Amino acid sequence: MTESNKETFMDKKLSRRRMLKMTGAGAAGVAIGASGLGGVLKAFGVPDFLEDDTSVENKVNFYGKHQSGIATEVQTHVYFASLSVLVKSKAELQELFKMWTPMAVSLMNGKPIGETKNSYVPPVDTGEAIGVDAKNLSITFGVGPSLFKNKSLGLSHLKPKELNDLPHFPKDQLEEAYTGGDLCIQACADDPQVAFHAVRNLVRAASGKVSIKWTQAGFNSIPVNKEGKRETPRNLFAFKDGTENPRSEKAMNDVVWVQKGESKPWMTNGSYLVVRRIQMHLETWDRTSLQAQEDTFGRYRHNGAPYGKENEFDAVDEDRKDENGNYVLPETSHVFLARQVKARIMRRAFSYSSGVIDHTGAYDAGLLFISFQKNPQQFTDIQNALGRLDKMNEYITHRGSGVFACFPGIKKGSYIGEALFNA
Amino acid sequence: MKAKSLLAILVAGGVVMGGCGNSDDTKKSDTKTEQTATDTKEVSLDAETKAYKEFALDQLDQFTKATEEFVTAFKDGDMDKAKELYPTARMFFERSEPIAESFGDLDPAIDARLADLEAEGQTKDDWTGYHKLEYALWEDGKTKGYEEVADKLLADTKELRARVETVEVTPDMMINGAVDLLNEVSTSKISGEEDIFSHTDLYDFKANIEGAEKIFEILEPKIKEKDAALAENLTDKFKNVNDLLANYETKDGGYVSYTKLTDKDTKALANAINQLGEPLSQMGTILE
Numbered sequence: 001m002t003e004s005n006k007e008t009f010m011d012k013k014l015s016r017r018r019m020l021k022m023t024g025a026g027a028a029g030v031a032i033g034a035s036g037l038g039g040v041l042k043a044f045g046v047p048d049f050l051e052d053d054t055s056v057e058n059k060v061n062f063y064g065k066h067q068s069g070i071a072t073e074v075q076t077h078v079y080f081a082s083l084s085v086l087v088k089s090k091a092e093l094q095e096l097f098k099m100w101t102p103m104a105v106s107l108m109n110g111k112p113i114g115e116t117k118n119s120y121v122p123p124v125d126t127g128e129a130i131g132v133d134a135k136n137l138s139i140t141f142g143v144g145p146s147l148f149k150n151k152s153l154g155l156s157h158l159k160p161k162e163l164n165d166l167p168h169f170p171k172d173q174l175e176e177a178y179t180g181g182d183l184c185i186q187a188c189a190d191d192p193q194v195a196f197h198a199v200r201n202l203v204r205a206a207s208g209k210v211s212i213k214w215t216q217a218g219f220n221s222i223p224v225n226k227e228g229k230r231e232t233p234r235n236l237f238a239f240k241d242g243t244e245n246p247r248s249e250k251a252m253n254d255v256v257w258v259q260k261g262e263s264k265p266w267m268t269n270g271s272y273l274v275v276r277r278i279q280m281h282l283e284t285w286d287r288t289s290l291q292a293q294e295d296t297f298g299r300y301r302h303n304g305a306p307y308g309k310e311n312e313f314d315a316v317d318e319d320r321k322d323e324n325g326n327y328v329l330p331e332t333s334h335v336f337l338a339r340q341v342k343a344r345i346m347r348r349a350f351s352y353s354s355g356v357i358d359h360t361g362a363y364d365a366g367l368l369f370i371s372f373q374k375n376p377q378q379f380t381d382i383q384n385a386l387g388r389l390d391k392m393n394e395y396i397t398h399r400g401s402g403v404f405a406c407f408p409g410i411k412k413g414s415y416i417g418e419a420l421f422n423a
Numbered sequence: 424m425k426a427k428s429l430l431a432i433l434v435a436g437g438v439v440m441g442g443c444g445n446s447d448d449t450k451k452s453d454t455k456t457e458q459t460a461t462d463t464k465e466v467s468l469d470a471e472t473k474a475y476k477e478f479a480l481d482q483l484d485q486f487t488k489a490t491e492e493f494v495t496a497f498k499d500g501d502m503d504k505a506k507e508l509y510p511t512a513r514m515f516f517e518r519s520e521p522i523a524e525s526f527g528d529l530d531p532a533i534d535a536r537l538a539d540l541e542a543e544g545q546t547k548d549d550w551t552g553y554h555k556l557e558y559a560l561w562e563d564g565k566t567k568g569y570e571e572v573a574d575k576l577l578a579d580t581k582e583l584r585a586r587v588e589t590v591e592v593t594p595d596m597m598i599n600g601a602v603d604l605l606n607e608v609s610t611s612k613i614s615g616e617e618d619i620f621s622h623t624d625l626y627d628f629k630a631n632i633e634g635a636e637k638i639f640e641i642l643e644p645k646i647k648e649k650d651a652a653l654a655e656n657l658t659d660k661f662k663n664v665n666d667l668l669a670n671y672e673t674k675d676g677g678y679v680s681y682t683k684l685t686d687k688d689t690k691a692l693a694n695a696i697n698q699l700g701e702p703l704s705q706m707g708t709i710l711e
Contacts, residue, residue: 086698120598120707207701208660211694 049413050105057133058190062105064409069138070271070348070372071252074233074242075188078218078350079195080275080368081203082144082181082402083210088152094421096209100141100202101415107198110134113205126204128197135191139198140184141416142273142404147182158423160264162272162375163405169398170388178277178400181213186273186370192217214400216277218350218368232304232312235351235367236280237395239297240304242347243312255344258374258408266419269408271372274345274379277352277400280366285395296391298333306335332391340385343378345371366396376403468709472592474641479522479592483584486515490580494573497556500566509560510623510677513553517630518637520607521600522590523583532579538616551575554618561620598706601638604631605700613693615681625671625678628692632668635703636661645709653705660699667695 052061060068087093103113110133112125148159165180187198196217203212220233232240246255253259258267285293294301304312308320308328318339320328329336353365371379386392407417489512496504516523516534524530531539533552540550551572559569566573611617612628639646639657646654671679671688684692 118708118711120595120710122704204701208656208698211698 050102050109051412052105053109053111056110058136059110059134060108060136060138062108062139062410063412065269066257066409067140067270067406068108069140069186069188070256070273070346070406072136072138072188073230074220074222074348075136075138075190075195076220076222077189077192077195078368078370079187079192079199079215080218080370081185081187081199081215082213082275083183083185083203084213085147085150085153085182085210087209090153090155090421092209093153094417096206097141097416097418097421099205101410103202103205104139104141104198104416107201108134108137108139110137113201126197126201129194132191132194135189135194137187137189137194137198139202140186140188140273140406142184142186142406143417143420144181144183144402144404146180150182155420158264158266158420160267160405162263162377163403164376166274166376166380166383166401166403169383169386171393172398172401174401175399178214178216179402181402181404183210184273184275184402184404184406192219216352216354216368216400218352220350235349236282236353236365237285237293237297238301239293239299240312241349241367243299243304244316244344245346246344251344252346255378256346256372256374262374263405264423266417266423267405267408268419271374271406272376273402273404273406274369274371274373274376275400275402275404276367276369276398278367278369279357279364279397279399281395281397282363282365288395295330295333296395298329298335307333330391332389334386334390334392337386337390338382341381343373343381345373345378345382347371372406468594468642468645471641471645472594472597475597475638476522476590476592478637478641479519479590480584480587482515482519483523483587486512486519487580487584489515490577493556494577497560497566497573498570502560502564502566505556505566506560506621509553509557509621510618510626513623514626514630514633516553517607517627518634520631520634521596521603521638522587522592525590525596526583526586529579529583529586533576533583536611536617536619538619552579554620557618557620594710597638597642598710601635601706602700602704604635604638605696605703607631608696609693609700613689613696615684615689618681622681623678624681625668629668629678632661632664635699639703639706642706642709646706649709649711650705653702653708656702657699657706660695660702664692664695664699667692 052063053059054061060072062068085093085096087096106113107129110129112127112130114124116123116125145159145163145165147153148155148163168174185199185202187195189195189198199215203210222233223231225231232242235241246252256271258270258272260268262268263270288296290301294307298316299306305314306316306329308317309315316329316335316339318327318329318336322328327336331337348370350368350370351365352368353363355364356362357364373379408419410416410418489508493505493508493512496508523533531552534554535550535552536554537547537550537558540546553576555572556569556576559566559572563569608628608631612624612631615622615624617624617627639661643654643657646657668678671684673679
């Protein structure tokens with residue numbers, strides 16, 4: 001089928017769908033009962049279809065070939081939520097994503113999820129983002145392996161074989177409180193309150209349909225150089241994170257975007273998200289010499305250049321030896337070990353800081369590692385290569401983990417995850 | 424009453440909208456609209472507010488009686504009996520809290536926790552009411568020296584019952600009251616901070632839910648008219664909470680000590696409360 005054929009096909013499907021909605025939406029909504037979309041959207045004052053408003057400042061588009069928040073230039077804040085589903089049928093789950101679609105568009109337009117008309121009920125939108133622009137909000141939706149194991153949803157035959165909980169890695173100390181989830185919402189914005197507001201309102205609108213399993217807020221500082229160009233953000237160990245990310249369209253297709261035939265058809269143009277809540281032992285790191293810190297990464301701290309090179313984006317040369325025949329890049333460094341496998345990923349990490357750990361008094365701070373790849377195995381391969389050897393292990397502990405299949409982008413008139421529900 | 428006339432307009436409006444886009448029925452719906460318009464005076468919440476006031480008065484009658492028995496046992500020095508009566512006597516109060524707490528002086532006199540007083544710069548000496556006697560029974564382990572507190576509790580309870588006669592129950596009070604009851608559960612019962620000495624929080628929990636459910640029951644026909652899905656959802660979510668609570672019932676119809684609950688238990692309960700609270704807060708749609 002050619003691209004233009006596809007468009008026509010989509011349009012037809014869309015118009016039929018909309019016609020159905022116009023003639024029978026009310027009745028259908030009631031038939032589905034408490035979770036009916038018609039009723040829910042009506043109650044929230046949200047129209048059932050919204051467009052990207054391109055006149056809005058600092059706006060990321062919702063519709064497109066891929067979901068926002070993956071290839072989108074990384075924002076300064078994230079609010080990541082892992083959710084459990086409470087709905088008991090595929091139809092109800094589908095209604096949930098249909099309900100979320102116009103809400104997400106509205107939020108990414110910098111608008112509330114709906115208007116309040118009756119002062120006897122609580123406001124439709126919680127309101128804390130009123131008066132600020134879209135702040136480059138992106139919202140990314142994904143589904144976890146446990147969703148497909150939920151028998152009442154009847155989705156087990158649609159589970160991509162790649163979508164599994166990550167295996168146990170050396171030195172993992174995963175806590176149930178930060179692990180897994182049926183669904184995820186990754187809200188990123190250049191404002192912490194805008195990111196939080198997005199998740200808060202989507203979850204609230206879905207009351208009784210989902211519950212929060214765990215959440216984590218994160219932040220980034222993005223330096224801008226003299227030429228006004230954005231530079232790679234640094235993590236809390238002060239090293240640049242994301243230097244080796246794929247950037248070209250080809251690289252993105254090779255590394256990040258699921259291509260036709262590479263996974264279940266509903267994942268084509270989607271991507272797999274891996275999230276790890278990694279505590280960084282800041283206290284021990286801060287008493288580590290600069291030399292040892294740089295040996296840990298295999299890069300220079302001041303500019304991020306790999307060992308033996310001058311600039312951040314210079315190619316890593318792991319085979320290079322000094323005059324004594326020793327590798328320039330320490331064999332226990334993060335960069336050296338990560339390059340022992342072919343796999344590449346796209347890192348989109350944030351730092352976090354969540355108070356102190358009760359029983360030790362240490363900072364509960366670290367890296368909310370998020371990466372996108374077309375197959376979670378890419379992450380697993382790299383993580384296995386790091387294994388027990390990684391010098392970084394002395395300074396970090398992985399405490400949370402999740403893997404989510406992020407749907408392909410949403411076409412105008414369609415809804416989040418439609419390909420899954422129509423599969 | 425403002426709420427009444429608004430409701431009337433909306434009910435009429437709803438019928439008109441229902442007839443829209445169906446030309447065959449235009450005539451019929453017009454007639455229907457007229458009929459509804461003439462009927463507006465009957466569409467009010469007077470019956471509902473009256474029913475709720477009757478419920479509250481009945482609860483407070485029983486509260487007075489139960490408090491009398493509790494105070495008698497307490498003053499007789501019958502600790503076991505007093506401990507047995509404490510959680511169940513309070514339930515009548517907790518069920519009717521939206522009304523009971525409308526008297527700013529009596530509510531703290533009867534139900535203040537030590538933590539509340541301390542937050543206001545008062546001390547244990549200023550403390551009266553049920554929770555002080557709870558402290559006497561479970562923490563101090565004696566009734567002697569608390570007789571005056573017991574007498575005052577009974578006097579305050581009787582005064583509350585008398586004053587409630589004068590309360591004008593409004594639809595607003597009912598709807599906000601139902602949500603407030605749940606908020607009570609969310610903020611103090613679920614954390615075990617209501618009955619920190621006796622750990623009988625789940626009795627209060629159950630009573631708050633019953634109080635909210637009563638309001639829903641009274642308003643249910645009106646909610647059904649306006650938004651059938653909301654009524655169905657509320658029935659479902661009340662059932663969720665009640666089913667969860669049933670896991671903690673004891674053979675004698677009471678509840679296990681709060682200390683028996685794990686973090687997982689309280690989280691499940693808190694989630695169920697929040698899932699009920701969201702649709703409950705939409706009941707105001709009938710006042711639209």
